[in-house]
Amino acid sequence: SQAPPTNRGMGKKVLVVGSGGREHALCWKIAQSPEVSKVYCAPGNAGIAQAATCVEIPAEDVEGLVRFAHQEKIDLAVVGPELPLTLGLVDRLTEEGIKAFGPTKAAAELEGSKAFAKDLMREAGVPTADYQVFEDAAGALRYFREKEGKVAIKVSGLASGKGVILPQSIEEGVEAIDRIFTKREFGDAGTRVVIEEFLEGEELSLLALCDGTTALPLEGAQDHKALLDGDQGPNTGGMGAYCPAPILTPALLKQIDKDVLKPTLRTLKKMGRPFKGVLYAGLMITKDGPKVLEYNARFGDPECQPLLMRMDSDLVPLLEACADGILKGKKIDWKREAAVSVVMASKGYPGSYEKGKEITGLDQVAKEGVQVFHSGTKRSPEGKILTNGGRVLAVTALGLTLKDAVDRAYENVRRIQWEGAQYRTDIARKGLRRLKELETEAPLKRKTPVKKALLGLKSG
Numbered sequence: 001s002q003a004p005p006t007n008r009g010m011g012k013k014v015l016v017v018g019s020g021g022r023e024h025a026l027c028w029k030i031a032q033s034p035e036v037s038k039v040y041c042a043p044g045n046a047g048i049a050q051a052a053t054c055v056e057i058p059a060e061d062v063e064g065l066v067r068f069a070h071q072e073k074i075d076l077a078v079v080g081p082e083l084p085l086t087l088g089l090v091d092r093l094t095e096e097g098i099k100a101f102g103p104t105k106a107a108a109e110l111e112g113s114k115a116f117a118k119d120l121m122r123e124a125g126v127p128t129a130d131y132q133v134f135e136d137a138a139g140a141l142r143y144f145r146e147k148e149g150k151v152a153i154k155v156s157g158l159a160s161g162k163g164v165i166l167p168q169s170i171e172e173g174v175e176a177i178d179r180i181f182t183k184r185e186f187g188d189a190g191t192r193v194v195i196e197e198f199l200e201g202e203e204l205s206l207l208a209l210c211d212g213t214t215a216l217p218l219e220g221a222q223d224h225k226a227l228l229d230g231d232q233g234p235n236t237g238g239m240g241a242y243c244p245a246p247i248l249t250p251a252l253l254k255q256i257d258k259d260v261l262k263p264t265l266r267t268l269k270k271m272g273r274p275f276k277g278v279l280y281a282g283l284m285i286t287k288d289g290p291k292v293l294e295y296n297a298r299f300g301d302p303e304c305q306p307l308l309m310r311m312d313s314d315l316v317p318l319l320e321a322c323a324d325g326i327l328k329g330k331k332i333d334w335k336r337e338a339a340v341s342v343v344m345a346s347k348g349y350p351g352s353y354e355k356g357k358e359i360t361g362l363d364q365v366a367k368e369g370v371q372v373f374h375s376g377t378k379r380s381p382e383g384k385i386l387t388n389g390g391r392v393l394a395v396t397a398l399g400l401t402l403k404d405a406v407d408r409a410y411e412n413v414r415r416i417q418w419e420g421a422q423y424r425t426d427i428a429r430k431g432l433r434r435l436k437e438l439e440t441e442a443p444l445k446r447k448t449p450v451k452k453a454l455l456g457l458k459s460g
């Protein structure tokens with residue numbers, strides 16, 4: 001952890017909006033920028049308070065945030081979560097002459113409406129699962145049975161990662177359609193439903209900084225959406241992530257850039273919704289190539305944590321270049337090390353969980369190459385750090401190899417405790433397996449030197 005930055009006079013003031021591990025990583029990284037003298041976070045959490053000055057304005061209070069940005073003469077606002085983006089926070093800040101990183105409300109519909117995103121992919125020729133959009137149960141049921149239940153059922157609106165159902169049986173699918181349309185369990189988010197073909201393969205999160213025209217991809221990362229080891233149990237917001245992901249070869253990156261990122265940006269621009277901010281493509285790497293599962297209009301959480309830990313470049317000029325539309329020709333430098341982030345969650349998550357448990361051992365965590373990014377934590381009046389959410393924190397470690405990073409992350413996870421803490425013990429295992437395969441491949445067939453491959457680095 002690091003001390004709040006001191007005011008260096010001419011430095012910039014940055015406001016980060018949000019209160020999760022992603023925003024902690026953003027504040028931590030932004031505070032290291034030589035251009036920045038002050039970082040605010042609204043509303044923040046107990047961990048963010050170590051890297052930024054927290055202000056008690058909810059992330060959805062658009063007018064309150066605009067007022068604060070004026071009052072404090074904020075030079076750059078960085079919006080973390082999807083909700084304020086879909087509420088038009090970036091539009092309002094921009095109208096008021098405040099530079100803001102993130103898409104407009106119109107561009108954020110890419111995440112806010114899965115139906116819109118799928119139609120855009122079709123229009124842009126982006127590879128994705130076959131689908132149909134439904135507004136009533138009868139049509140949905142007919143299509144579901146036609147596909148013999150081998151589908152993903154997705155409510156179109158925002159549902160905090162809980163709006164995707166992968167039915168294991170016909171009964172489960174029928175019940176899901178009933179819950180959405182008849183019981184209206186997802187409210188207005190479930191007014192429209194996307195049903196799409198089930199895709200097999202390995203997932204990859206590819207995030208790109210965008211300025212409306214140009215996409216600058218970050219390193220490939222892999223999330224772990226299921227609660228339990230071996231990708232078992234219910235879906236969560238994400239239980240861990242690592243980067244770089246060895247599944248993303250240079251050839252695959254090129255293909256995704258050409259078939260996904262470029263046509264998406266081109267089509268959005270043509271529609272009068274130029275996309276600035278982070279375009280997050282959630283991909284399934286199938287045997288027929290990459291297909292888009294979903295778009296997000298923001299940094300992934302927890303993908304952001306290992307990505308920013310590995311980023312060597314100053315993030316602030318990159319974020320400004322996105323807002324200013326001058327990203328073309330910019331580059332990002334990455335550290336040599338791999339990074340792994342293991343999420344620790346409250347007992348009961350992603351269902352209902354208890355809050356207010358005392359977290360101990362935070363002071364035992366290694367000081368070098370390890371960061372604990374907080375999501376749901378708060379400080380008690382006596383100065384104790386208490387749990388305050390489902391996902392509580394993410395222990396993020398660098399290592400010379402992916403294996404080293406995994407070991408260091410878990411070594412430090414084991415030092416942190418609270419009653420009922422749960423975490424996955426297999427974060428990055430898919431990446432380790434893929435590296436092992438590369439290592440045992442016949443040397444003549446090998447395109448990437450083993451030492452670099454072990455790190456998951458591209459050759460050259």
Ligand code: AMP
Pocket residue numbers: 129151152154161164166196197198199200203225235282293294
């Ligand atoms: P989404 O929010 O659309 O990314 O879906 C959440 C998770 O559900 C994804 O990360 C995948 O693990 C899974 N999923 C979504 N769509 C599909 C699909 N068409 N086929 C297989 N799995 C899917």
Ligand code: GLY
Pocket residue numbers: 161223237238296299300301302303
């Ligand atoms: N980790 C997945 C997400 O941020 O949506």
